[in-house]
Amino acid sequence: MSLTNPQVEKIMREYDKIRADAWADRERRIKEAYSLIPGLKETEQEIADLLFERAKGRLFRDSSEADAQRAASAGTDGGRVVISEADAERIDDAKPVAGETAGILRDADALKLRIQALQRRRRELLAGAGLPPDQLDIRYRCPICRDTGYVDGRKCRCFRQAESDLFFAEQPIRAKLKTDNFENFRLDFYESAKSDEDTESPREHMEDILDYSEGYVGTFGMNSENLLILGATGTGKTFLSHCIAGALIEKGFAVVLLSADELFRILADHALRRDGDDEGAYRFAMESDFLVIDDLGTEVNNTMSNSQLFSCIEKRIQTGRPTLISTNLSLKEIRDNYTDRVVSRIIGSYRILKLFNYDSDIRLKVRQERQRREENE
C-alpha cells in the first residue's frame, strides 16, 4: 500500500516543474518591470554585484584565490552570479572570521550601507510604477521549503500533502474541493425567517458557523479544536467540511479526507496487518495535519470497528492533530451506535457545529406565518 518509487519520482518531477515555473514567472516579471522603469535594471545589477562582492569577502576571506574563482564560476547564470539576498543575509549574519582586521569590517559596513541604499531605491522605483515590492523575487508556492519538498533533511508539509494526494488521488471527494469553497457558499440556500421554536433563523445560524469556520482556518495549527458537524441530509455538512479542508490545503497543511466507510476499511486493514507496512493509507491518515471523516454512521459498525475508531480518535488527540467528523446522526443516535468510550471522547473533546435548515414544507409554513404577522401589524 505504500507509494512506489515511480510515484515518488513523479512528485519530485512536479517539484522540479514548480521551481522551473517559478523561475520563468520571475523572469517574466523582471522583464515587465525593466520595460516599465528606466534605471531599475542598472540598480538591480549593482545590487547583485555588491551582494556577490560581500559574499565573496565573507566566504573566501581565508581561502585561496583559486577556491574563490571556482566557487564564483559554479554559481553563475549566463555570466551573472546567482546569489539570493536571503543567502547574502545569512552570510552577513555569520560570525566574523578570526583575525579580521578593522579595515575589512569598515569596508564591509560601507558595502552594507550601499546595498541597503540601493535596495531602498529599488523599492521606491517599484512602488512608483505601482508594482509590488516582491515584483523581482521568486514567488514560492511553499515558502517553508522554497519548493524543494524538504526542510533540514526532512519532508516538508507540502511534500507529505503531495504524497497523500497521490495516494488518495482516485478519491472522488478530492475533485469536489475545487468547487466547494467559502466563496461558493450559498447562504441564500438557508431560510432567513425563523420559526417560533428557534432563537435564530437557519441563515443567521449558518452565518455564525461560517464566521467560526473561517476563523478556525485562519488560526489553524497543532492542537486546534476537533470539529463535529451534525445535521440532517442536505444541510451542507459535506460542503462545509470541504470548505475547511480545501482552505487548509491551500494554506499548505497535509489534509486527508475519507468517508467513514473508507476510514474503517483502512483501520481494519491496519489492525489485521493487511496493509503490510506503515507507509500506507493508515499512516497518511493518522499523521495528516487535518483528518476529515465524512458521514460517520454510514459504515459497517461492530465492536471491533468501535474500538478501532476509539484508538484513531484517541491517537489524534494525543498527538495534537485535529480531526473533523461529519454525520447525519443526532447526538442521541451517536450514543446508541457507539460505545461509551467513543461517545465521551467525541463529546468531551470536539466542538459541535449543528447545521440546520427548514425543509421546503416548513419553509413555506414559516413564510406564511411571517406574512400573516406582517399583515396584522
Ligand SMILES: [Zn+2]
Ligand atoms: Zn514545502
